Each structure stands twice: as C-alpha cells, then as structure tokens.
Amino acid sequence: xxxxxxxxxxxxxxxxxxxxxxxxxxxxxxxxxxxxxxxxxxxxxxxxxxxxxxxxxxxxxxxxxxxxxxxxxxxxxxxxxxxxxxxxxxxxxxxxxxxxxxxxxxxxxxxxxxx
Amino acid sequence: xxxxxxxxxxxxxxxxxxxxxxxxxxxxxxxxxxxxxxxxxxxxxxxxxxxxxxxxxxxxxxxxxxxxxxxxxxxxxxxxxxxxxxxxxxxxxxxxxxxxxxxxxxxxxxxxxxxx
Numbered sequence: 001x002x003x004x005x006x007x008x009x010x011x012x013x014x015x016x017x018x019x020x021x022x023x024x025x026x027x028x029x030x031x032x033x034x035x036x037x038x039x040x041x042x043x044x045x046x047x048x049x050x051x052x053x054x055x056x057x058x059x060x061x062x063x064x065x066x067x068x069x070x071x072x073x074x075x076x077x078x079x080x081x082x083x084x085x086x087x088x089x090x091x092x093x094x095x096x097x098x099x100x101x102x103x104x105x106x107x108x109x110x111x112x113x114x115x
Numbered sequence: 116x117x118x119x120x121x122x123x124x125x126x127x128x129x130x131x132x133x134x135x136x137x138x139x140x141x142x143x144x145x146x147x148x149x150x151x152x153x154x155x156x157x158x159x160x161x162x163x164x165x166x167x168x169x170x171x172x173x174x175x176x177x178x179x180x181x182x183x184x185x186x187x188x189x190x191x192x193x194x195x196x197x198x199x200x201x202x203x204x205x206x207x208x209x210x211x212x213x214x215x216x217x218x219x220x221x222x223x224x225x226x227x228x229x230x231x
Contacts, residue, residue: 033219041204041224048218058218088158094217102148102210104219106160 003027006091006107013081014115021076021110023091030096032074033104034058034066037088049074081114088112117142119209121222128197129230136192136225138207144168146212149183149190150219154204166190194227202229 004025013019025032034047045058049068063085064078074093078085091107118141128134140149151163164174166183174181178195194201207222 031217035221041226043206043221043224045218045220059220090160092160092219094219102212102217103162103165104150104208104210105162106152108157108159111158 004091004093004105004107006089006110008110009108010111010113012113012115015080015082017081017114019078019081019112021089021091021112023074023076023107024072025074025093025105025107026072027093027105028071029093029105030071031094032068033092033094034064034074034076035090035092035106036060036062037090037109039087043090047076081112083114086112086114117144117147117209117211117220119207119220119222121205121207121225123225124223125226125228127228127230130199131196133193133195134197134227136194136205136207136227138190138192138222140188140190140207140209142188142209142211144211148210148212150208150210151181151190151192152206152208152221154206154224156203160206163192197229199229199231202227 007022030051032049035043037043044060046062047066049055088109088111090109092104094104120139147168149166153161180193182191204224204226206224210217210219
C-alpha cells in the first residue's frame with residue numbers, strides 16, 4: 001500500500017489567483033508525476049520528475065509549473081488561474097524498474113474549479 | 116509512440132452478469148508493462164494489476180481476471196458475477212521500459228455501471 005497525499009482535495013477559486021497544489025509521498029520514490037484529468041475522463045501527463053532538482057514537461061502542455069526540492073514533495077503551481085484550468089489533478093509516484101515493475105501509485109486527487 | 120485504446124466508452128450490465136472490458140495497445144518497445152486501474156466516484160485511482168510483456172499467463176484474482184494476448188496486443192479485463200460496488204471508471208495503461216524514461220500512458224477509460 002502506497003502512501004501518497006494531496007492537498008487540498010477540493011478547491012474553488014477566482015480567476016487570476018495563484019495556487020499551489022501539494023503532493024507528498026512517504027515511500028522515498030524518486031519518480032513522481034502530475035496528471036490532469038478532464039471531465040471527459042482522459043488522463044494526461046503534464047509534469048514529471050525523476051529525482052531532486054529534476055523536472056520535465058509531460059505530453060500535454062500546461063501553464064502550471066512544478067518543483068522538486070525534496071524527494072518526498074512535488075508541488076504544482078498555477079501563477080494565475082483561469083477557468084480553463086478547471087480539472088482534477090492527480091499526483092503519482094512510482095517504484096523503480098526491476099522492483100514491482102515500475103508500478104505507479106496515485107494520490108486521491110485535487111478537484112480544482114476556477115470561477 | 117505508445118498508445119492505449121479502450122473502445123468501450125460506457126458499459127451497463129445487470130448485477131451478477133459477467134462483463135469484459137477491452138484494451139488494445141501499441142508500442143515499439145519489446146519490454147513494457149500493462150496496468151489496469153479502477154477509479155470509483157471518489158476520484159482516486161486504485162491499482163488493480165500489473166503485467167510485464169514477457170509474462171503472457173492469464174491471471175485471476177477473485178472475481179477479476181485478465182487475458183493478455185501479445186499476438187493481438189490486447190489486455191482485456193473480465194469481472195465475473197458483477198456487483199454494484201464494481202461501478203467505476205476503469206483505465207488500462209501502458210509503460211514502456213525505456214530506461215530512465217518510463218511514463219504511464221492511459222487509455223480513455225471505460226465507465227462501467229452495474230444495475231442492481
């Protein structure tokens with residue numbers, strides 16, 4: 001059982017606000033990811049990190065940014081939220097290859113609504 | 116590039132019926148992993164199974180079973196004697212083993228509704 005946490009679970013904010021979505025894991029996994037899930041259910045990778053001070057953009061372009069200063073922490077920031085950012089954001093971490101085959105474990109998600 | 120296709124967008128069955136969720140994948144890697152995840156209404160993604168490309172044995176876990184066929188690039192999921200608690204969105208996913216660069220690509224999901 002993986003321990004990966006996201007806060008807040010739900011967030012409703014106005015346009016133009018700066019927000020940070022928190023993600024923490026206690027398993028010491030090097031690899032962490034952010035997925036965005038639109039209302040049509042599709043999941044898209046927007047950011048990933050393979051370790052401290054490593055961040056990469058994912059397959060879907062996103063106006064958000066991420067940082068990885070500590071292994072356990074991978075926050076996502078939106079400098080100026082817009083209604084188009086309304087979505088569910090899922091954080092994940094993964095085991096290394098050769099150890100349970102790179103299984104991804106997901107947090108409970110943050111459901112963001114921008115008015 | 117890797118791709119996962121779940122052609123069934125929504126399925127509804129009456130409780131106790133069996134149901135199969137289809138998953139077809141594309142990859143150029145010879146080594147890869149396939150996954151199924153369940154997303155209940157609460158929103159979290161629950162890991163169900165992982166299968167690597169070298170292991171084509173089918174797997175059964177209680178009412179759940181998975182049929183992996185490399186020849187047709189399919190990894191189908193069957194629920195036997197379905198229950199209302201099985202209602203959820205189910206995602207099939209693929210991870211290529213490109214060392215140091217593995218990412219998880221999801222299908223578009225199948226929304227399963229079990230009717231009491």
